[in-house]
Amino acid sequence: MKLLTHNMLTSHVKGVTKGYPLLIKATEVKVSEEEFNPNFVSRMIPKLEWSALVQAADGLGHLQDLPTELIADYEANEDFLRKVHRVLLEVEVLEGCLQCPESGREFPITRGVPNMLLNEEEA
């Protein structure tokens, strides 16, 4: 699970109103190189919840020098875009779980795949 995906995921346990963002508890994280596409990164940024991204990256120990606030005029700032690229697409959680911030319910992540299925009672 990449952090870009994590940024979109939310808890959908019945009755929960503040199910976002999910807390990441990782036991295995992989960092790999992905081809840098500045246009792609630029286009993703407005769709992100920036603080959730920062929180997630920090929790994994991968915040490094990513700014905690979104900077202005990022489209032309390649340096910044590279930092965003790294955090969004190169950091992957392979094992661990995602926790609903409100209910505490944990969703396991196995071999990179989060299992978000709810039981009958929770759906």
Place this chain on the structure above:
Amino acid sequence: MEPCLENVKAIRRSKEEKKLLRKQIKASHTLLKHEGISTVSKPTKSLVVANGGLGNGVSREQLQVVLGEGGDVETLIMHPHKPYALVTYRTEVSAQRGHVLLNGRQLQCGDQVVTLYLSYVDTVDSESGVCAVLPPGLVLVEEFVSLEEEALLLDAIDWKSHDEEVTVQKALKHRRVKHYGYEFRYDNNNVDKDKPLPGGLPQACVFVLERCVRDRHVKVMPDQLTVNQYQAGQGIPPHVDTHSAFEEPILSLSLGAKTVMDFRHPDGRSVAVVLPGRSLLVMKGESRYLWTHGITPRKFDVVPACDPESPVAVTSDFSNHSNLTLSRRGTRTSLTFRNVRRTPCDCAHPSACDSQQAPPSPPSLPRSQTDACRLEAEYVHSVYEEIAGHFSSTRHSPWPRVCHFLSSLEPGSIVADVGCGNGKYLGVNPEVFAMGCDRSCALVQICSERGFQAFVSDALSVPLRSDICDACISIAVIHHLSTQERRQAAVEELVRLLRPGGRALIYVWALEQEYNKQRSKYLKETREQAPPGNSTDDHNQETKGLTGNSTDDHNQETRGLTGNSTDDHHQEKKGLTGNAVDSHNPAQDPSSMVMECSKVLPVKDSPVKLSVHTNRTAFNSQDLLVPWHLKDGGIKKGGRVSKMTKDPPIDTKSPVLAPCPVFHRFYHVFQQGELEELCARITGVMVQCSYHDQGNWCVILEKTRDR
């Protein structure tokens, strides 16, 4: 010169040290978030050894030797699946020595090299060992036969008559099986009580049986023997031995290498039992009639490290983590002795009993949410889990019009593929960010292996933020939902995900397979190309069971075989079909439809029975079960023996060549206009276009901006 060189050496050393320190920090940072393990900078007696775990192939023995270099180890905890270990030395000095000597140490584990990183931790709590209990009725007798007796028995088994089957077995990588006493039947998973095999039980086994009687493990001498031989990596799926076939107890003598047998109770409880070589397993009561037993095909087992004073069995949690290691499997031969039952079974476990249970009633159209969920669980979700591999191999060509939809999206779009299957569409447009979700874990794993972002979830409750997607696709998914309400809810969920102005593409299987005088590919091959007199005749498919996709699915276009519909309803190997009847005009001329199909109207009081469809023929009802013939036998990777209807279930203790199992999937095929009608009931959406594409009804809908 010399001082210069010295400087360079010093710099290099400190660079290495820095790199090591960085890696150590990274490893401890990860552990920091894991189950409350916090690393500390001040030396203590305890250390966490990152990468030194059973979970990544490091054995206890190996690690113990290495850790011993620091000094006396008091405890070493290794959780079965974790990639780290927790060590407590007797003294702080030893811990420090261990840290200095071993931080950054590389270990050879099999064909891998593993680097250990050590950090100090606060005092480690060794979990109190829970006394693990065997399933009721189960007894394990160790050293039941001597080494000499074991050799004699192994020698006495005649595998020669199996030679023809050997190549098949090797190809299937399946265990070897041989029976004595009574013949097994495939079709009812039972013994043919009227056909005893000549020769009876081998003379060499008599002493074993006499010993069992003498030691009061059984009252009457068993009259049936099944010999199973397992190589490392082979197993047997979980099952309960048919109640009506055999009495209790069932006696199983293990020869050769030890293995781990998993017992599972219907409520989910599970016990892993180590079966040493030369031990006798006696299954009585619950352990024989209720718990399933099976052997996971594996090359290694996690077992207790030393000769335990405590019971051999451990729970599936392996709660006493200070006592585990890896054990490589060797060849194991089991001799299972049973008494053939002559009267119906009257055990205390009717839920698992074929004598006491009425045969399952055929499914009917659900009339409540709960029924709907249950029907879909049985006739959609568990089926896809079982057939995932085979299914994925038949889903190879993306449909052109779906690709066109995806390719026409703006670069940087966010797309959700709800019901993504094996990820066929996730890579079509590399300029967009695509996420797939599916109900089947097995299929989602395939997506992940292919490098796509995907997660497991239900189409009715997708765990994505609202208004986040520029586009969604749901291809051949909604027709698996068994009530109109649920189908509508699925479309509503897609709409929720869309941002205003976003669009969704939905494909569902059409009731009308012939459209504008053109037959879909799903129908085409049957009449035109099926050779006459072929035993794979379409209409006999249901009764023959062994037919179906007996040849390669990928060649179905040219051979006109029955069995599975490839590529869901049509094969599009050659790009655009030219047959897809396109129309952006939702109101199609009904007279152009060749097929006039009437909806099956449910009678008020009695539930509507679901009929089983014959593949490659026109649909004669909207709600039905569509067969899938699973290729390459039904030997699944340690999974449960699943529900199969009509065709013979697999007798897991029988000879290898089980017939091709058939699975039934629930479908509600859509009538012309039905999908659009459904969308029209949803507020805030507009149907942009609708069309018929090779046996499917399709819509593109847009979430309106003023919602």
